[in-house]
Amino acid sequence: MKSIFILTGAGVSAESGVPTFRAADGLWEGHRVEDVATPEGFERDPELVHAFYNERRRRLSSVTPNAAHLAIARLQRAHPVTLVTQNVDDLHERSGSAQVIHMHGELLKARCERCGAVAEWSGDMGVSSSCGHCRTKGGMRPHIVWFGEMPFGMDAIDAAIVSAGLFVAVGTSGNVYPAAGFASIAAAHGIPTLEINPDETGISGVFDEHRRGPAGTVVPFWVEEILRGS
Numbered sequence: 001m002k003s004i005f006i007l008t009g010a011g012v013s014a015e016s017g018v019p020t021f022r023a024a025d026g027l028w029e030g031h032r033v034e035d036v037a038t039p040e041g042f043e044r045d046p047e048l049v050h051a052f053y054n055e056r057r058r059r060l061s062s063v064t065p066n067a068a069h070l071a072i073a074r075l076q077r078a079h080p081v082t083l084v085t086q087n088v089d090d091l092h093e094r095s096g097s098a099q100v101i102h103m104h105g106e107l108l109k110a111r112c113e114r115c116g117a118v119a120e121w122s123g124d125m126g127v128s129s130s131c132g133h134c135r136t137k138g139g140m141r142p143h144i145v146w147f148g149e150m151p152f153g154m155d156a157i158d159a160a161i162v163s164a165g166l167f168v169a170v171g172t173s174g175n176v177y178p179a180a181g182f183a184s185i186a187a188a189h190g191i192p193t194l195e196i197n198p199d200e201t202g203i204s205g206v207f208d209e210h211r212r213g214p215a216g217t218v219v220p221f222w223v224e225e226i227l228r229g230s
């Protein structure tokens, strides 16, 4: 049985209370992307960037997975699924999903710029935080892919897309590459494509099928349909 390739974006976490990016008229929690989500911004003002991620990390404890996360986890237990998320929250994991590919990194991980070690990190991080591996003080950064940096897992993602039986995008505006190009790759390989989103997106034209509505309502319904059919 061929795998279902699911790409999720900020929209899948919207009903959990995690703000999406595009809803904030170009500003991201009041900041310009260039200032808080680029290596240059981190170089320029590490304190600001640490504060931005500390605030988002803290807020994770007050949000919970929604019906869309839970339905995807349920599907994974009954059907081969490759789950790739652009989100840096841990809501897929907390809903029971396994093998989540976080192509843009994870809020709850940190990376040492000196030795490259990646560690779980749930508390605040700052310019004097130390690496638990090499003990260096002051070299920690969020294990997040910023603009201009190479996303994680791309080889596995590319291989999974072209061998999938179905490509589904849930809650992504299709603004950020290379994720925004995945549906076109699937379509070019003759793989059926489905977009689940309340709104039309810049890549809607690529998809064979669209289900317009919030992920928390549409995804459980779609998963039940798949499970009944399989």
Ligand code: BV8
Residues within 6 Å of the ligand: 008, 009, 010, 011, 012, 014, 015, 020, 021, 022, 023, 037, 086, 087, 088, 104, 144, 145, 146, 147, 148, 149, 150, 151, 170, 171, 172, 173, 174, 175, 176, 177, 178, 179, 196, 197, 198, 199, 201, 213, 214, 215, 216
């Ligand atoms: C790369 C981590 C190449 C940070 C993120 C010029 C200069 C430099 C680069 C570029 C350039 N032009 C293009 C690029 C590439 C660039 C890019 O795409 N820029 C865009 C802005 C044009 N991409 C990159 O830089 C990427 N790297 O290209 O590397 C390379 C090659 C070789 C060697 C080295 C490098 C890296 C991009 C990753 C950036 N990091 N996140 C953090 O989170 O803190 S991106 C960040 O924004 C998110 O992770 C996410 O991916 C993206 C937001 O997208 P969405 O998830 O789609 O969210 P959005 O708010 O946009 O949309 C929400 C959707 O949900 C909407 O459609 C809405 O309708 C829907 N929705 C709302 N409610 C619901 C819902 N859906 C369902 N249910 C609901 N209830």
